[in-house]
Amino acid sequence: MFPKNAWYVACTPDEIDDKPLGRTICNERIAFYRRSDGQVAAVEDFCPHRGAQLSLGSVCEGNLVCGYHGLVMGCDGKTVSMPGQRVQGFPTINAYPVVERHGFVWVWPGEAELADSAAIHHLAWAESPDWAYGGGLYHIACDYRLMVDNLMDLTHETYVHTGSIGQKEIDEAPVTTKTEGEHVITSRFMHGVMAPPFWRANLRGNGLADDVPVDRWQVCHFHPPSHVMIEVGVAHAGKGGYDAPAKDKVSSIVVDFLTPETGTSMWYFWGMARNFAVKDTNLTAQIRDGQARVFAEDTAVLEAQQRNLQRHPGRRLLMLNIDAGGVQSRRIIERKVAAEDPRRLVA
Known part of the structure; x- marks a missing residue:
């Protein structure tokens, strides 16, 4: 729970x-x-x-x-x-x-x-004028842990978000997961790929060419009880990728606060913080609207998943290498629940 x-x-x-x-x-x-x-x-x-x-x-x-x-x-x-x-x-x-x-x-x-x-989780970007933020709220009829799984394994983007942030190279890039205390980090780096539609728009928003190969990264950070911050971005290929100068890239933090309502429903506070073109309010609205469409696609999948799991409560689910981030995050949640009251621990 x-x-x-x-x-x-x-x-x-x-x-x-x-x-x-x-x-x-x-x-x-x-x-x-x-x-x-x-x-x-x-x-x-x-x-x-x-x-x-x-x-x-x-x-x-x-x-x-x-x-x-x-x-x-x-x-x-x-x-x-x-x-x-x-x-x-x-x-x-x-x-x-x-x-x-x-x-x-x-x-x-x-x-x-x-x-x-x-x-309280520290948000350095929220205290700096060098960052802009836009976001929203969804009420989702699913266990919040399903959203933790979703955000700590972005492989699904290839299939769920084909028209926005998905691309086949996500499947092909290796994933690494590590745990530092109660902090779980899952990373994926792609080199020399073409940016998908969402990131092409962001490149244009920062005055960069959108029709050249890029290096792309996704670094997911889980912090208990249920916060996931994802470093995302693209840089013109060969400019340093994640460490590229600001003039050659667009990078952001996808902000995900997952607040349980009940065991089968949640409040999803989502948004994106960025450190480029921070005074462009039109770009903020454009990114927020694009992100909203992406998360709406996740919502449909997760609510259907929740219904299916409730219909088949005894089914054993597979744990693959791509699931490591979600698995490690769940273990931290379980330890915290057990520390409060072992009787409350539910699979």
């Missing part, structure tokens, strides 16, 4: 700028909203009066107001007031550690006393 004592991306700031947001994270139903000081708060999405969803209410003077009978809930999970009632004896609901950082809202759905914001 999923570790709960971890930081997950819950939403983007714009989702809660003017209203509460209800979202299930790791089977925890949580209401997110802004306090009067502008900070984000997160409490259990359950009114202690009659069990209504607090997220369907409103925010007034920094408190969450239930839209059913007007109960006012504080950010600590204690009832502040309710029309015509004394609230001293009202039960407390859960409050969750929450942090706004790097352009995302992060939540800790596990034991609150263990939360340390210093453990």
Whole structure:
């Protein structure tokens, strides 16, 4: 399943700028909203009066107001007031550690006393004016670990993304996988190939020729609980590949935050950070739209895979050399789940 004592991306700031947001994270139903000081708060999405969803209410003077009978809930999970009632004896609901950082809202759905914001995944590109970012959000009906498998083995691009980022050379290039502590790295390098459509567009966006051979790379980084950052790019062949000067290449980081909703559904925060033509907002929109189409193709495959696995729960699946990145990542997830409670470990 999923570790709960971890930081997950819950939403983007714009989702809660003017209203509460209800979202299930790791089977925890949580209401997110802004306090009067502008900070984000997160409490259990359950009114202690009659069990209504607090997220369907409103925010007034920094408190969450239930839209059913007007109960006012504080950010600590204690009832502040309710029309015509004394609230001293009202039960407390859960409050969750929450942090706004790097352009995302992060939540800790596990034991609150263990939360340390210093453990939030560091995103150097999010703090630098030398990078531009564009992304989005998908709700996907699949186990988040299937997406981990998908992102740590990009062989599928040849078959799933034939019109955008796929090419036959992906199949032919050797894959290397290594694990450094809780960091899994899968790498693939292609030399002297023609760029596929998505990368031809990016070459043009950086003022480079798109009709000459290129060296292409894909370096996938898994960090627990479920974050995958992928270094991708192409450089004019013979210019140094991954290490080529900026004037000869286009390179980006594919950003993937995989937040479990339930055991069979997830929130997929995706995007791309780039360090070329960073002020070109049209290019940012173009890349985002192209990436959205790519991920929509993944969504169709993964949701069908989830349905098939549920129909055949006893089937044994093959583990090939191309699966090493996903296998190593899953082992790290399993160790974290077992450390919290061995009884929760599910294959």
